[in-house]
Amino acid sequence: MFDxxxxxxxxxxxxxxxxxxxxxxxxGVYLRLREEWLAALGLAQLxxxxxxxxAAMGLPVLAGSALGASIGAAAKNIRxxxxxxxxxxxxxxxxxxTLLLAANAPHGEAQIQAFIDGQLYFIGESHLWTALVVxxxxxxxxxxxxxxxxRIRFFPDYFRANNLPxxxxxxxxxILCAIVLGVASVSMGLMAAFALVFIPAxxxxxxxxxxxWTVFWAVFxxxxxxxxxxxxALHLDQPFAPMLVACLLVLAGVVxxxxxxxxxxxxx
Amino acid sequence: MGMIVxxxxxxxxxxxxxxxxxxxxxxxxxxxYVGSILGLCGANGVGKSTVIRAIMGTxxxxxxxxxxxxxxxxxxxxxxxxxxxxIRGDELLRLCGVKTDNLPQRLQILLPQRLDKLSGGQLQxxxxxxxxxxxxDIIILDEPTNNLDPESITIVHEGLQQLQPHQAALLxxxxxxxxxxxxxxxxxxxxx
Numbered sequence: 032m033f034d035x036x037x038x039x040x041x042x043x044x045x046x047x048x049x050x051x052x053x054x055x056x057x058x059g060v061y062l063r064l065r066e067e068w069l070a071a072l073g074l075a076q077l078x079x080x081x082x083x084x085x086a087a088m089g090l091p092v093l094a095g096s097a098l099g100a101s102i103g104a105a106a107k108n109i110r111x112x113x114x115x116x117x118x119x120x121x122x123x124x125x126x127x128x129t130l131l132l133a134a135n136a137p138h139g140e141a142q143i144q145a146f147i148d149g150q151l152y153f154i155g156e157s158h159l160w161t162a163l164v165v166x167x168x169x170x171x172x173x174x175x176x177x178x179x180x181x182r183i184r185f186f187p188d189y190f191r192a193n194n195l196p197x198x199x200x201x202x203x204x205x206i207l208c209a210i211v212l213g214v215a216s217v218s219m220g221l222m223a224a225f226a227l228v229f230i231p232a233x234x235x236x237x238x239x240x241x242x243x244w245t246v247f248w249a250v251f252x253x254x255x256x257x258x259x260x261x262x263x264a265l266h267l268d269q270p271f272a273p274m275l276v277a278c279l280l281v282l283a284g285v286v287x288x289x290x291x292x293x294x295x296x297x298x299x
Numbered sequence: 300m301g302m303i304v305x306x307x308x309x310x311x312x313x314x315x316x317x318x319x320x321x322x323x324x325x326x327x328x329x330x331x332y333v334g335s336i337l338g339l340c341g342a343n344g345v346g347k348s349t350v351i352r353a354i355m356g357t358x359x360x361x362x363x364x365x366x367x368x369x370x371x372x373x374x375x376x377x378x379x380x381x382x383x384x385x386i387r388g389d390e391l392l393r394l395c396g397v398k399t400d401n402l403p404q405r406l407q408i409l410l411p412q413r414l415d416k417l418s419g420g421q422l423q424x425x426x427x428x429x430x431x432x433x434x435x436d437i438i439i440l441d442e443p444t445n446n447l448d449p450e451s452i453t454i455v456h457e458g459l460q461q462l463q464p465h466q467a468a469l470l471x472x473x474x475x476x477x478x479x480x481x482x483x484x485x486x487x488x489x490x491x
Binding site for chain 1: 352355356375381387391395426
């Protein structure tokens with residue numbers, strides 16, 4: 032069963048997916064803290080529109096995808112206080128543009144199918160290098176934006192009262208999310224990228240005892256689901272993205288059941 | 300060598316009229332000096348909290364001036380309470396630069412708990428301590444005694460009496476007894 036995924040042919044997709052899974056699960060924790068997890072789906076949809084639009088203009092799919100999501104992230108920062116309604120509009124706009132572009136572009140249907148199925152097993156070295164660069168930027172900048180995002184969440188007036196700019200670390204975080212979602216949507220599939228932002232963080236928020244434990248559990252849940260999906264999709268010859276979403280849903284069910292059992296045992 | 304005391308106020312409010320769509324407060328003026336605890340009191344609806352929001356930059360200033368040249372921390376009347384907050388008490392305090400050793404026992408027991416597992420009063424006490432221990436120059440507490448039991452009110456009172464030499468505090472409260480016992484100066488806001 033493990034022979035196929037230990038094949039050197041699959042090392043590159045395995046490693047790229049691992050890096051993207053860690054990034055998506057990590058950023059999902061902060062998106063959930065900011066109650067902006069729906070924005071991730073909007074940005075992923077804009078990434079797919081950007082990929083198709085960019086391809087029509089001769090841009091590489093990866094660049095178009097990251098650019099599309101980044102434009103959405105920048106627009107999100109124009110007005111503070113945009114909520115789920117805006118993210119839903121972003122999502123609908125991205126969906127509409129994606130399908131219209133696909134209907135009128137050569138190979139458009141195939142590209143749409145790639146976003147639905149996830150093309151993890153067919154990605155190239157450019158995806159891995161992009162994931163590595165983004166992960167390095169995220170790791171280096173995390174000590175800068177993490178405490179500031181937490182502080183502004185619990186003490187929202189602090190920066191304004193002290194005439195400290197808050198837009199730059201929020202924009203930096205949004206652009207990071209956009210680029211990671213853009214790369215992940217192209218590599219793993221649109222819904223898989225969104226599910227990795229949403230489900231691991233959701234489970235970790237109910238489970239963890241402390242902030243860094245929340246980050247740890249989110250990444251752990253994301254990796255468990257990702258590795259399970261990678262093996263199952265290869266072994267069962269299934270598309271990767273729906274398999275990953277299915278694994279995340281099963282994991283959510285298992286975690287929910289374990290929590291109920293622990294609560295029942297604690298209070299029995 | 301005697302101690303050099305700055306006569307320059309940390310916070311100056313001059314003839315401030317503030318509100319939101321329309322003005323709410325009468326003209327308000329006060330200075331906040333190092334080492335002082337100023338209490339703002341007044342009837343419900345006179346705009347005590349709105350004055351605080353104007354200082355924090357979240358209410359509209361119709362006339363008057365606010366001069367501030369100091370690091371400010373603020374405990375809001377209604378602290379942020381998210382449905383899920385997987386951050387512990389000690390993590391919140393560290394986020395604000397508060398040392399977690401030598402805390403009162405009432406606060407020690409809150410440190411390992413998630414914020415969403417705390418009662419309203421416990422969260423209020425923790426957030427007040429996050430301000431008091433932060434080392435900021437100006438500590439602004441808006442209705443700090445809300446939801447607090449007598450023991451917690453005593454902790455807040457004692458914490459305010461132990462301000463560092465560079466600090467000052469501005470309190471808003473409708474509880475006259477707490478204001479009288481805690482503040483070095485009291486100013487009433489009234490509509491003329």
